[in-house]
Amino acid sequence: MAYSDTLLSEHDIERLFRKVNEQGRRYATVPLHAPGETQNGSTGLEWKGMRPPKGRHWRSSPEVLEELDKQGLIEWSATGVSRKKIFADEKVGKKAQDIWEFKDPQYPSYPTEKNLDLLKFMIRASSSEGDIVLDCFSGSGTTIVAAQECGRKWIGIDCSEQAIEVAQKRLSQIQGDLFSGPVEYTLIEQLDLADS
Template identity: 55%
Template sequence: MLNFEKKFLHADVLYKAERTAKSFNNIELPEAGNILFQSENFLALSLMLKKYSRKIDLVYIDPPFNTMQDFFISDGRANTISSIKKSKAYSDKMPLEKFLAFMWERLILIHELLSEKGSLYLHIDSKTGHYIKIILDEIFGADNFKNDIARIKSNPKKFHRRAWGNEKDMILFYAKNSQQNIWNDIKESLIEDEIIKKFPKIDSSGRRYTTIPLHAPGETKDGITGQAWRNIQVPAGRHWRTNPAEFDKLDAEGKIEWSSNGNPRIKKFADEHCGKKIQDVWTFKDPQYPVYPTEKNHDMLKLIIAQSSLSNSIVLDCFAGSGAALVCANALGRRWIGVDKSEAAIKIIRENNVGEYTFIAVNC
């Protein structure tokens, strides 16, 4: 458990949210469709509690990383360097202690908004991320922690500091309920070298394949997978992978390879391989010339959305920036709710391809 100033009790944060929402009770949120808030996000999340508690299936957030910088947009390009025609996108200058209290309150509200099958992906850097992990363990429960994804964000940098280079940041992935989170089991295709290694044989039609035995470890005493197939006994300590009747079908389809001494093996074709499990080190470099500072890689966001939401899910990003997550949610046919307090961000989101939405601007 982490202690910091202004770490209010869970119930007090919810009470503060309720009071905040009451003072804006003239604002009615739509039941359906996308929503874009130009607003401070504690306020927007408070307003959402009445209609959207336990209804959001996926939250992706990329809060300011506590970088002690101002971010600008000049001549349609994002940067951190002052220039004559600059306009400020946002400021990221909160001291750590204040930042933790800021995140604590917002994460409590996000937890309230997530459905039982919901997930949170929180994008952060390693300077601040470990503190946030402790906070998230407290709010979500350590059992609901799923992954700390290392994301390779850039090409290696030649920093002059006396330390290793830094080409990654982290995405903390939590489920509201670790047994129920939406998981579409999206897999990754093999790369060419892996295909060649895994499928070294080529058949007469040019298809790459490998072969595996018909049997697997473990004996079945009386079951069908322990009985002889075409007078071939299953080797001791093993059982047929499937009902031997299936082998007749495979053989008829040319999917069994017989060795010269009559040993059968199942053919597994590269073009039928369903892909490999995606691991927790990702390479998704951010756009080289982003339209907004810290605009994130769209393919990465699409992967998160495709993996952890359904077609009728609502995706929330309450630190929306350029609206990259909203663009991707829209492209994948998901409903979305976006929040940002920066005028520059809202302008860019509105120019982006995010589909139709209700726009709500609230000043606090």
């Protein structure tokens, strides 16, 4: 599930997480099962004497559900319906919507340059800090700049010298990390295979 960087407002938190636990933490609950029957896997098995409802499967294996229950992360209704607790303070941002609105850069440094925030949004939604992002058509380097600024490692490849120059210029204009100077990277130039 992708989340944007837009932090939830107080209003969003109160609207989406209506319940408050004994420690004062806001939470909501979600079903423990999802559409689709498991044919052979553990998510179709019995848990606490119950099978998932018809046409559905447990979101986690019975062992994981048991562990979540032990940790108090499952809420039981008076009629024995169980749901998973989701805490507001563990959500970093709003759930991403289906339509993303990002404008192309107004003054691009390269004809096909993409919106930096769009690339950061995609990288944060699909990877974790320290992961490696590969852009094998890196152009002006928007993806690698975004990866760098999101705390990812990166590899950029392009056959155009002009693109590499633009990407290097952009990398020289951003900070490496809080304590270091410029971004450090290794430039590997491909040998012309015709010469070897």
